[in-house]
Each structure stands twice: as C-alpha cells, then as structure tokens.
Amino acid sequence: MPDPELPEEVLQEAERLTRLARDAIDPDERATYLSARDELVEPHDFVARLRDEDETLVLHPAEWVDDDGTVRPSQIDDVDRGIERPLSGTGEEHEWSAVEEHNAAVVEAVADEHGEVHAANARAFADFLGNHYVRKIETAGAPEVREFVEEYYPRNAWPTTEQQSLLSESLELIFDAVGAEVPEYR
Known part of the structure; x- marks a missing residue:
C-alpha cells in the first residue's frame, strides 16, 4: 500500500482546526483557524473545505480544484486520493x-x-x-x-x-x- 499523501498528523490537525473554526463565534477567529488549516495542507498540494450538510472535512488534491474552489471531475484520476473526515460522530479510525x-x-x-x-x-x-x-x-x-x-x-x-x-x-x-x-x- 502506498504512503498516504497527507500524513496522519496533518489530517488530525486539519480536523482539529476545522472543528475550532466551525465552533468559533468570532468571524476573525474562524478565519484564523481556516487560514492555519489551509497553510497546513497546502505544502502537500491539498485543498480543504467543510461540507456543511453532514459536517465533514473534505480534502482534495489541489489539481482537482479550480481557482474558484470548484472541483473539476475531469481532473479526478483516482477518487481514493480524496479524503473525508466526519466532524461529528465517529469513523472507523x-x-x-x-x-x-x-x-x-x-x-x-x-x-x-x-x-x-x-x-x-x-x-x-x-x-x-x-x-x-x-x-x-x-x-x-x-x-x-x-x-x-x-x-x-x-x-x-x-x-x-x-x-x-x-x-x-x-x-x-x-x-x-x-x-x-x-x-x-x-
């Protein structure tokens, strides 16, 4: 099995920062957490976002995403490269x-x-x-x-x-x- 593109420590910290941003009352505090999360995953060529409808952190390889944040299906080479982490409830991990x-x-x-x-x-x-x-x-x-x-x-x-x-x-x-x-x- 190949090494994951995002180390587990990076995934856990991105998850933590996303939770903090989600829970922040102050918009500036929220923006700070989101900026820190984005800076964390960027060196690994990933883009992060929160899917609000089910409170899931979604991380896509940067080459899948346009400048406006839209995922381009034509650029998806292997769907397994995308990562989803539920922020409420639990996952298998x-x-x-x-x-x-x-x-x-x-x-x-x-x-x-x-x-x-x-x-x-x-x-x-x-x-x-x-x-x-x-x-x-x-x-x-x-x-x-x-x-x-x-x-x-x-x-x-x-x-x-x-x-x-x-x-x-x-x-x-x-x-x-x-x-x-x-x-x-x-």
Missing part, C-alpha cells in the same frame, strides 16, 4: 477502545500533575466523550463541551461541591494536557 486508552492517559496525566479532584473531572469528561461521541478529548468542540457542562456533568458525574467549583479550571488543565485550547463554550 476512532473505535472506542483506542479512544478510551488515549483519554485514560490524559486523565492519568491530569491526576499526576494536578491531583484527584481535577482527575475526577477529567474522568467524567473522558467518559462523556468516549461513551457519547467516541472522541478523543482534543477533538471536542464547543457544542460537546457545552453539553458536558450544562447537561451531562450535573446529571451523571455526581460531582462533589469541590469538583463543581473547579470544573472550569479542570477543563483548562484537561485541554492543556493535550496541547489544545478549551473551545469557547459559554
């Missing part, structure tokens, strides 16, 4: 056990660095993302964080008063542990 293993490592890192109260909040967030979305922590966007804070956490996490009072800080520490920013969910 995100099976539950791999996601749980990743998120559990994040919870452990939070516990080691910041103690059990933050670890309990991290575990609740990891459980929510893994069981409801089968997603790694760093892929959570504003809608998922908002749902966790407003609906899941008060009903399902059974937090102590101390855990509740530290939830915002815990979210900062959780996202910091994966090298990402907390999406603006308020």
